[in-house]
Amino acid sequence: MIVSFGHVLVLSGLLFLLGTVCAVTRRNLIMILLGVEIMLNAATIAFVGAALRWHDMEGQVFVLFIFAVAAAEVSVGLALIIGVYRRTGSVDPSNFNLLK
């Protein structure tokens, strides 16, 4: 026995909350993207814990797909940030309130 399943869920929920706080309270597009990464990582911890809890590899397969989605999301997101930085010279989201 390692630990009870609930403790894994609490750790994963705590990490998810930290990621949300980072994404909500920072004024920097790169830090917001980092917050999303922390949230995805928290989800993978919950999935791996569940895979061990029910001794089923489906949970681990989901983690593989989350890795792929995270890589795709971060590459497109960072390309968007670079584009927006070249246009306005800033990465502060409060500068991007003009829809044109």
Add this chain to the structure above:
Amino acid sequence: MTLYTILFYLLAVVIVIATVLAITRRSMVHAVIYLVVSFFGSALLFYLFGAPLLAALEVIIYAGAIMVLFLFIIMMLRDVNLLEKMFPLSQWAPAAVMAVIYLVVGTVLILTDPGARAPLIGAVATPRDFGRFVFENHWLTIEIVSLLLLIALVGALYLGKLSRKSAAPKSEGNP
């Protein structure tokens, strides 16, 4: 209390502390380095939970590729002032209060649920078994994911080309 239990709590403490340090740093480079520490902890946690292939992938993809990509971008934006202005306390305090409420409610909900008290029995999915399982049961999803990665590659290239083209005339107009 076995050795594995102690290892789990040790890793959990390291991960949470590293993540808290990462999201409170004002310098983005420091944040990324602390996050690499946090992802290494997650990789060890995966190994503890019997997923050695996922532990390797976490180090390679998350701590390696994604974080190095972040570092490259931060270095590209070097002339932006690295120390961002934070929101005033009165603006992010409500968010923090709600986060704490969610945390308390979620923790109580999880820990009072009898299903969550089930112990985790150690087991290992070897990379060979895991790969066989993935390609026998989820081969179509693998193809779809490879398509997603291709689309992301094309999209990132297109966005990069688009912003370079539009930046040239724009930069004369607004200094």
